[in-house]
Amino acid sequence: MDATQVQQFAVAHLRRRPAAAELGGFVAGFDPGTDSPYVNYATPLPGAEPSARDVASLVAAFRERGLLPRLEFAPEAAPAVATALRAAGFRTEAVHDYLVCTPDALSVPTAAVHVETPAGDADFAAVDAALAEAFGGAFASSAEGAARLRRTEESGGAVRFVRAPGGTGCAGGGSCSAPAAGTAELAGLGTRPAHRGRGIGAAVTAALASALFDRGASSVWLESSGPDAERVYARTGFRRAGTRLYLSLPDVGGVG
Structure with a gap:
């Protein structure tokens, strides 16, 4: 699985938010039930090359909701985005590794731990x-x-x-x-x-x-x-x- 697939997922996932917005080359996912920046954030479309105006529109969408302008994305899938955001004053919060598992690689632990699905x-x-x-x-x-x-x-x-x-x-x-x-x-x-x-x-x-x-x-x-x-x-x-x-x-x- 490559970075483009991860980024395609991120776009689709944010479009599921209760109040998603398409803003130039970005998708912002908003949930009116919380102001958490870990729930309300944006991500670029794969290959996006946003202009300064696109970035300003994205920031305005967050500011008008009283939210922190924030993005999460796989940079290899949209190489021009980080440069455009940093030119607008965005700062790096973190860089995290992502890990992938496929069905043939899945290993179920042998420890006797009973895992449940919530029932109510x-x-x-x-x-x-x-x-x-x-x-x-x-x-x-x-x-x-x-x-x-x-x-x-x-x-x-x-x-x-x-x-x-x-x-x-x-x-x-x-x-x-x-x-x-x-x-x-x-x-x-x-x-x-x-x-x-x-x-x-x-x-x-x-x-x-x-x-x-x-x-x-x-x-x-x-x-x-x-x-x-x-x-x-x-x-x-x-x-x-x-x-x-x-x-x-x-x-x-x-x-x-």
Whole structure:
């Protein structure tokens, strides 16, 4: 799988947002239920060569909604975009590796970890709360977050989790989007600190990938947060394939 396919997926995925907007060579995905920059962001069309006016229009669409102008994309699929954004004042937030797994490479861990599909509102809320804790408070658990997880499961994606000992709450979980452009993104995988080191992350990763392969995806990809996470993913068959770039424009006066 090459960067163009990852970028085609990113475009299709943002077009699913409740309030998507096509802006020149970009697609912006907005969700009125949250102001999180990790939910509200844009991505370029593969091969896009945006003008300064295109970038200014994109920034205006974020500013008028009171949101941080922000993009996530595979730079190799749109080589001219980063230069145009940086000329407008955008700054690099992060560069992440992405890893890919195909059905023939998937390896299911042998550890006895029971992975479940959420069965109702209480389960979706428990997964959302566990992920909020797993990510160190980068976002707060909320009814809107639980509802987004439910929509993911009901729209052709998958949410999987492992219950905490005693059968109450969630020890760890994650989600994977519905397929687009032949692939799907596994995102938001996390385990509560008290339950780490027990194979939960690998078990949930394998269960999510398997579910999406069953739903027709020819590959599943995800981003690695570092060497420790990459080792977990490698145990289930994911291999490094490229990079994704995160850019944002924090200053209102950054576009000229």
